[in-house]
Amino acid sequence: MDIFSKNYWSLYINFLNDFEDIKYKGFSIPYLYHFRSLLKGNEKLWDSLYNQAFTAKLPRSITENREIQIVFNEFVQSHTNEPLERNKNGIVIFHDVYNLLKLPQKTFIKYFNSSQVMRLYEGGNRRKTKRRTKAKSYQNIRVINDRDGNGAKRMKDNKKANAAGSIPSVKYFSEFSVDTRKAVENLTRKANSIIKKHHNHPLYSQESFKKVFFLQLSKIVNRIEESANLLELFPVSCIVVPSTHYPECRTLALVAAEKGIPTICMQHGIISSEHGYLPKVATVDAVYGQFEVDWFKEKGAADETVEVIGHPRFDQAFEKPRFSRLQFNEKFGLAPNKKNLLIIVRGNKDIDSWRLFIKKISKKLDINILIKDYPNKRPHPLSKEFPSVHSLLNVDLYDILPNVDGVVSYPSTVGLEAMLAGKPIFILNMDFPGSAGYYNRLGELSQNDANQLGDIVIKYFGKEQMIRKAQKVTKDFLSYAYPVPALSGKRLRKLINRLTS
CATH class of the missing domain: 3.40.50.2000 (Glycogen Phosphorylase B;)
Incomplete structure (x- = not known):
């Protein structure tokens, strides 16, 4: 392990420990953060991570990067309701964030029954809505605000495809929101008291850290509520996400685990840097090939949590x-x-x-x-x-x-x-x-x-x-x-069947 990675993961471990008591609905919030973004804008800190002496300033130092995965294995296990639900007739949710899922429409048409699939996006109607009590009341949602900027195009594509009965319904997280302002205010006060105790900390003392920290705090609390409401209203059998690196997907995966619902994390790109793929938290990471299987195991992931399926978007290479x-x-x-x-x-x-x-x-x-x-x-x-x-x-x-x-x-x-x-x-x-x-x-x-x-x-x-x-x-x-003899869309369908049957 290079010195930068040792310092980076040591800083991460200490962040988890320092903010461990910031909890909401039983979740220790720091485990749900996108840690790397908390370092953005702090060039001095980035430079210091190349210094051998950096970890001497920290209460805890790691010696190998598999330690971060082992810590998260324990965290995920503590929030997993086992055995997992086997609801083969339930809905399969495909959640996209930052346009990372990249599943071709052909994959839905060829391998899935549209009546049993939900596509779940960020954005949507940001107006405050009362929580519904029946799933059937969620229909014909109009997009008011769309975070990734593709809402108008999606609406047009969805209208055409849904007219043909070919692709699944679309939902937005904002449909399941509740007012969390009071909870966020309470957690913010508690977090501020922790930050004040570390007033000389190379990360926590920086304004760039505080800005991102409190933005994500609000996002995570909201996502816990949105995910819980969604999963209460719909009979979900499995959830597919493009990454568990970001709080939007990671939080959904952990709330699902508490309800015994399996999750699949698709691999959205090659593993170029370990800082973009560790830690993993999904029930199964669906990966391109043996490289990823060996790599994740080396980093501390359990054997049964990684499976080779390729990626359905690569099926286009054979057309x-x-x-x-x-x-x-x-x-x-x-x-x-x-x-x-x-x-x-x-x-x-x-x-x-x-x-x-x-x-x-x-x-x-x-x-x-x-x-x-x-x-x-x-x-x-x-x-x-x-x-x-x-x-x-x-x-x-x-x-x-x-x-x-x-x-x-x-x-x-x-x-x-x-x-x-x-x-x-x-x-x-x-x-x-x-x-x-x-x-x-x-x-x-x-x-x-x-x-x-x-x-x-x-x-x-x-x-x-x-x-x-x-x-x-x-x-x-x-x-x-990429040792994938069959089309990847078919392998994804088989993996979902295995987890839900």
């Missing part, structure tokens, strides 16, 4: 392309006699390295270089610097992959998706604290240096031997990272 190569080239003005190389970037992050890489390969290769930038929707700056570079805007990844000859990416989930689509992948790796080393098995196809990665890509496009080598490396990688 027939919507565009021919000719249509694709014409759409983006690409030279039809040249090969297409796709580069995946994230804004201006590591732009100097990407600039160096493009300069390197442009001297040797006469190819079309395509850039897909997440999350920006404007042409990437590098497309203005290099005539051979084209920004791809407003086009789905699965419409791009069939029409390129190779993919270069930072350590992103796109790398895995490219391999599933049969494309060679080259990774511009970045060392950082808590790195899970997901792409290490790619060997020389993953490089920390842009120049060296450029040499590898040049060899690939110039030597048949290198093509065969890359194909073998990719095949071996997928056998470990």
